[in-house]
Amino acid sequence: MIETLENTTITSKKAVFLKEVLTGLNSVPKTLPSKYFYDKIGDALFQQIMELDEYYLTQAEFEIFDQQKKQILQEFSPNGESFNLVEFGAGDGYKTKVLLKYFLSQKVDFEYIPIDISQNALDGLKKTLNQEIPDLNITPMQGDYFQVLDRLSHATSKKNIILFLGSNIGNFSPTESTKFLSQIRADINMGDHLMIGIDLKKDPAKILAAYNDQDGITAEFNLNLLHRINKELDANFNPEQFKHYPFYNPITGECKSSLISLQDQEVKIGNSTIHLSQWEPIHTEVSRKFSLKEIHDLAARCGFCITSDLSDRHGYFVDSIWKAV
């Protein structure tokens, strides 16, 4: 019985994956959803990206947590009150662990609820947290941000603290950002907090290099999407016939990654055939950069006031602490 249920879930996940891929590839311009980057190989490649010199985002946010964890806890729990700590898109928790360890060392009572679309990432996270922080109370939840939001009920007597780190918000369109953050606001109580890690606008060359590293790891990460579609959706992309191409627009603040078709080609995906012209792009990910003013406008639009903007020493990144009003 259990096996049948699991098989049904796997089949329906595969059907959704296929539908979203075909919808994207039949759009003009062609697109693929970035949430599918994260299979086992994609998770491991993203861990390598976080270690790259060019990918300054991770070290900037790590520095903020390391240097300013005391202030963060003071804002989350000024009188030592207990809370739920819900993290959307937790990944491997490399930076969050700094906070988790500090909060426990301060004897704060909290439950950590990491959410991620990648079961592989959650399994790895739970394993390392059990080893490194055995006293941590952890309840992982797997799923897409928007689906999990529907399942979460924050109307508890405990305070809710929501984490949305690593500039994951930059992967949303402006409309999706407002929808997602407003929905979080509707689910939590007045006085609850959201801490959102956001990459700031800066020298365009610095931004572009973060998505175009010299070792080609980001290119491999982008191309892995085609390998995943081949494996899971019975497709025959030839990844060698595509080129990773990121570009940054300082006017919109969008760094967009794409895969450029190097020749006219036809790709079979299940029973469908997709035609790509030579030099046709498939848009795969947007990583939007913000000014402080844009962050403040977004918070106000979604029902929050900002209590602190914590930045790294270079002013590259900000962890903005919002309070539900």
Ligand SMILES: C[S@@+](CC[C@H](N)C(=O)[O-])C[C@H]1O[C@@H](n2cnc3c(N)ncnc32)[C@H](O)[C@@H]1O
């Ligand atoms: C860029 S990584 C960042 C991980 C972590 N927040 C950090 O700052 O290091 C994005 C994470 O979000 C997850 N993710 C991406 N899209 C998602 C979605 N739509 N729903 C839930 N998780 C998602 C990925 O699986 C991945 O672990």
